[in-house]
Amino acid sequence: MELKFYSFDLKFRYPFKIASGIRTTTPVVFTELSVGGMTGYGEAALPPYLPENQESVIAWLKLLDLRDFNESFSPGDVISQLENESGDNFPAMAAIDMALHDLYGKIHNRPVHRIWADDTKHMPLNSYTLGMDTPAILTEKLKEAGDFSLLKVKLGGPYDNLIIKTVREHTTKALCVDANQGWNDEFYALDMICRLAEQNVLFVEQPFPKEDKKKYEWLFQRSPLPVIADESIQTSLDLDEAAELFHGINIKLMKCGGMQEAYRMIIKAKALNMKILIGCMSESSCGVTAAAQLASFADWTDLDGPLLITNDPFTGISYKYGRIVLSDAPGNGVEKRIA
Numbered sequence: 001m002e003l004k005f006y007s008f009d010l011k012f013r014y015p016f017k018i019a020s021g022i023r024t025t026t027p028v029v030f031t032e033l034s035v036g037g038m039t040g041y042g043e044a045a046l047p048p049y050l051p052e053n054q055e056s057v058i059a060w061l062k063l064l065d066l067r068d069f070n071e072s073f074s075p076g077d078v079i080s081q082l083e084n085e086s087g088d089n090f091p092a093m094a095a096i097d098m099a100l101h102d103l104y105g106k107i108h109n110r111p112v113h114r115i116w117a118d119d120t121k122h123m124p125l126n127s128y129t130l131g132m133d134t135p136a137i138l139t140e141k142l143k144e145a146g147d148f149s150l151l152k153v154k155l156g157g158p159y160d161n162l163i164i165k166t167v168r169e170h171t172t173k174a175l176c177v178d179a180n181q182g183w184n185d186e187f188y189a190l191d192m193i194c195r196l197a198e199q200n201v202l203f204v205e206q207p208f209p210k211e212d213k214k215k216y217e218w219l220f221q222r223s224p225l226p227v228i229a230d231e232s233i234q235t236s237l238d239l240d241e242a243a244e245l246f247h248g249i250n251i252k253l254m255k256c257g258g259m260q261e262a263y264r265m266i267i268k269a270k271a272l273n274m275k276i277l278i279g280c281m282s283e284s285s286c287g288v289t290a291a292a293q294l295a296s297f298a299d300w301t302d303l304d305g306p307l308l309i310t311n312d313p314f315t316g317i318s319y320k321y322g323r324i325v326l327s328d329a330p331g332n333g334v335e336k337r338i339a
Contacts (some may be wrong), residue, residue: 019182040103097258156182248275
């Protein structure tokens with residue numbers, strides 16, 4: 001098995017602003033795994049709040065030796081070996097995991113979502129993200145949301161009420177709110193959530209800094225809306241504690257290390273009676289389409305990364321009436337655009 005990788009910068013259509021800052025690009029590293037004339041693709045997306053970067057991902061990938069694996073490989077076997085032999089670099093592991101699953105599906109001429117044996121007839125609502133912005137720009141973004149019936153609104157700053165007011169002046173669509181750790185006072189958070197519950201908001205994601213476990217415990221017992229963990233959880237090992245603090249989790253391949261671990265998280269979260277959101281970083285169609293292979297297990301998805309960038313080097317995921325449409329192409333269903 002041959003491994004290739006290269007760096008790339010994704011460019012946002014609009015400057016992307018959340019509670020922790022604003023940026024216009026996201027650095028990524030793409031991987032290509034080839035064997036028997038077929039190639040599987042993967043992606044490590046690296047927003048600045050992650051500890052990993054392009055240099056550390058590439059350094060990790062350079063240490064891998066996959067030459068002993070041939071067409072008869074199992075993604076689970078390869079991932080298990082890498083987990084045992086390699087240090088923690090979750091985005092890099094995710095990029096390898098995606099490429100392994102994509103390649104495996106192509107070798108066996110099956111879409112990966114069929115390998116997971118899930119029912120893709122009933123896909124959850126997928127959200128369209130609105131980053132923090134001025135009322136004028138928010139109004140333009142709302143027009144571009146098209147037939148998405150669920151909007152994700154970024155809060156956690158001084159203009160939270162104005163943002164909600166602006167959105168509600170233009171649409172009655174269902175909302176989900178992501179504070180990105182931007183709230184610090186539990187009484188303010190509860191007051192906001194009570195008001196949001198009257199605005200057709202379905203859930204609130206990561207209101208406090210991830211270290212504020214006592215605040216989450218307090219809010220968990222009082223919130224009229226589900227509180228979803230994002231930065232507070234990473235892998236399935238975190239879920240027992242999270243079940244005492246949150247009503248649900250946001251699973252991202254970049255956080256947990258890929259599709260294999262994401263599936264473990266889904267099974268455990270369901271056993272703990274937790275809601276499941278499958279999300280993404282700012283990713284291309286390569287990473288988002290891989291995550292979409294697990295979408296039918298979720299209560300909601302937030303896999304709109306390709307819609308927010310201008311230079312997507314892959315084709316893959318598509319949407320219809322605000323829901324993901326999965327391809328029956330072998331593998332993850334992604335294709336590399338011709339440069």
